[in-house]
Amino acid sequence: MTAASVLTGSGVGRGAVVGPVARAHPAPPTPTEAAGPDSEAGRAEAVERVAQAYRDVADALTARAEQAAGTTMGEVLEATAAMASDPELVGEAKTRVMQGQEPTFAVDHATKEYIDLFTAAGGYLAERVTDLRSVRDRVISRLAGLPEPGVPALAEPSVVVAQDLAPADTAALDLDKVLAIIIEQGGPTGHTAIIAGQLGIPCIVRVGGAADLADGQVVAVDAAAGTVTIDPDDDVRARAQARGDALQRLADDTSDGATADGHPVQLLANIGTAEDAERLTDAAVEGVGLFRTEVLFLGRTTAPTREEQADTYERALRALGGRKVVVRTLDAGADKPLAFVTRSDEENPALGVRGYRLVRTAPELMADQLHALAEASRRTGVEPWVMAPMIADVDEATEFARLAREAGLAKVGVMIEVPAAALRARDVFSAVDFVSLGTNDLAQYTMAADRLLGGLVDLLDPWQPAVLELVAAVSWAGGEAEKPAGVCGESASDPLMALVLTGLGITSLSMSPAAVPGVRFALSKHTREQCEAIAGAARGGRTAAASRAAALELCDPEVREVLALG
Incomplete structure (x- = not known):
């Protein structure tokens, strides 16, 4: 086994598992076309499309929050749904469309303003930047007719791999089929790590090289060691199985x-x-x-x-x-x-x-x-x-x-x-x-x-x-x-x-x-x-x-x- 076959990060939990990678759908491309409808009627129609997209995202998040009612995850999802319904955020996007910007461009740039504000504020608000981006990506995907970002339905028990996961993404997971979670960004105090810890799911955050993992590729995840072994041999698989049996x-x-x-x-x-x-x-x-x-x-x-x-x-x-x-x-x-x-x-x-x-x-x-x-x-x-x-x-x-x-x-x-x-x-x-x-x-x-x-x-x-x-x-x-x-x-x-x-x-x-x-x-x-x-x-x-x-x-x-x- 070469050094290149092992990725490292910060582990959450003590579990060890082996399974195929299931990658999250990526965020939509960053809009570059700034010019929107040039007629008053066209802009009015675009404003309504933007408003409806925000409503649809808020409704979907609220439904997930209700499914997770009473849990930490549910509380976080409620807060994320509130972001999608925030009149100032939605109003800023609508204003930009009325000023002549293309709808997805307007949503992206309206969100960037709030991301900058939250980041500058630090603390709890800075931690919510991931949720802001999640709302933006979901709205843009709806406007562009693209698949919603996040993890697709899992056909088999899998290791979920993503650049980052918003609480809404985590809430959508079929936890019976999630063996572990690997995050390229994030941190040990982020929402995904906290939720994974509460559920007892092995999780590793800040994993350099996670972006190169492909769908279906088999990996061994060792949360205690903070390692991801690519294409593990029989010895690594046996150790993971032994750890899982021992923890049970x-x-x-x-x-x-x-x-x-x-x-x-x-x-x-x-x-x-x-x-x-x-x-x-x-x-x-x-x-x-x-x-x-x-x-x-x-x-x-x-x-x-x-x-x-x-x-x-x-x-x-x-x-x-x-x-x-x-x-x-x-x-x-x-x-x-x-x-x-x-x-x-x-x-x-x-x-x-x-x-x-x-x-x-x-x-x-x-x-x-x-x-x-x-x-x-x-x-x-x-x-x-x-x-x-x-x-x-x-x-x-x-x-x-x-x-x-x-x-x-x-x-x-x-x-x-x-x-x-x-x-x-x-x-x-x-x-x-x-x-x-x-x-x-x-x-x-x-x-x-x-x-x-x-x-x-x-x-x-x-x-x-x-x-x-x-x-x-x-x-x-x-x-x-x-x-x-x-x-x-x-x-x-x-x-x-x-x-x-x-x-x-x-x-x-x-x-x-x-x-x-x-x-x-x-x-x-x-x-x-x-x-x-x-x-x-x-x-x-x-x-x-x-x-x-x-x-x-x-x-x-x-x-x-x-x-x-x-």
């Missing part, structure tokens, strides 16, 4: 999380909707460690009422049947703006009024949410755990605890994402019952690196020694206070990192449900003492790579092999 056996284990000597480590799921919670009814998780309530708020022009919120929280609490449910209060602002509360004049929104800090400008949002959650608790008889994001100091922790307890909530905690809170965790624990570390934001603020910029991914590595030291400080403070300290960031889903976190004293790990079996297996093969040794070795590293290598050296060989840890 791990998924059959429904035991609670614990080390080999019985030290308990709660294994919890991250969710965003009540429907997500209902899908966990029979899942082998011990509860929910992160309920992202902002999904209720995003894409709306007004906040949901207390009654709406209470109904949603009630469904989630009932679905988990008394298992632990940790609810995070609204984490809006920065890359998750809300039309009815987010300020537009912040030069650096990631350091501005976001998360808990919204209580400074819109205290009613917090009050409504806490009272709605308390009402859901009264209806169900289930006591939820509630925590606030972006807590910076003990004063904020104390004030949030007061608000929550006055609303009738007993189990109150905070997120540790700001280095200042991590360094003073001892004080924070004095005000609350538990904490949960959001390692994504903690890495972002520790390393002064925007987590949405793919070019800074090395700085955002959770194995960065500085980040590990802050996690250790929080764990130590939790142990001293005899209060729980969990992790709900991406690092919780890494089986090797899970051993380090356990060794540091973390008491619960919350992740995508698909990641739980691998973490459960890794823990079951190591004693608590071994985890502590692995944690000590990782803390001794001078670089992220050195920290991971030191941990890997002490990891059980069977775990390394089955989970392809390297």
Whole structure:
């Protein structure tokens, strides 16, 4: 096997599969003919064609959103459908046609204006550029009579390959026939990677050379290694089959999380909707460690009422049947703006009024949410755990605890994402019952690196020694206070990192449900003492790579092999 037969990228998940390539239909050619109808009647007719194309695209996206209702995918599709219905975007295209531009040219250039605006805005809006392009390409394809961009109907189980996939493309997939997804662009925090991770589909993003893969060509996809092997030999095929069989056996284990000597480590799921919670009814998780309530708020022009919120929280609490449910209060602002509360004049929104800090400008949002959650608790008889994001100091922790307890909530905690809170965790624990570390934001603020910029991914590595030291400080403070300290960031889903976190004293790990079996297996093969040794070795590293290598050296060989840890 030559070096040229292996492509590399950033993997999502631990799976390995072999199958034929199914390429997505390409986007339509970029329109170059600027001149449109020269008569008033012709322009009026063209304007109506453009308007109808946008309506058709919006209707198709809305239908797909309804099919995926209640899921993260459904929420994203709803937002994309709203883009296709946006009166300003559609109006700009229509205006250009009335000024004499050819319809597809007008749509393309109207969209480019918004792409430039979204890109300049950064954060959440920059992440939506892929969706804008998807809407544009679908509208242009309809106007030009071309096949809609995206993946065609799959005749057999296949590896989907695309330059990038918008949420609408992903929603159209027949998931029973999708073995894996390969993306030439994208990133590990993009919509496709997130959805693939939630569904347990092996996915590799930023794969150089993916554009050269042809329909029907057989490839082996190894998400754990981040590799795509072209025309794999029998040995590669056998290893992929063995990995798949091993992961399936791990998924059959429904035991609670614990080390080999019985030290308990709660294994919890991250969710965003009540429907997500209902899908966990029979899942082998011990509860929910992160309920992202902002999904209720995003894409709306007004906040949901207390009654709406209470109904949603009630469904989630009932679905988990008394298992632990940790609810995070609204984490809006920065890359998750809300039309009815987010300020537009912040030069650096990631350091501005976001998360808990919204209580400074819109205290009613917090009050409504806490009272709605308390009402859901009264209806169900289930006591939820509630925590606030972006807590910076003990004063904020104390004030949030007061608000929550006055609303009738007993189990109150905070997120540790700001280095200042991590360094003073001892004080924070004095005000609350538990904490949960959001390692994504903690890495972002520790390393002064925007987590949405793919070019800074090395700085955002959770194995960065500085980040590990802050996690250790929080764990130590939790142990001293005899209060729980969990992790709900991406690092919780890494089986090797899970051993380090356990060794540091973390008491619960919350992740995508698909990641739980691998973490459960890794823990079951190591004693608590071994985890502590692995944690000590990782803390001794001078670089992220050195920290991971030191941990890997002490990891059980069977775990390394089955989970392809390297």
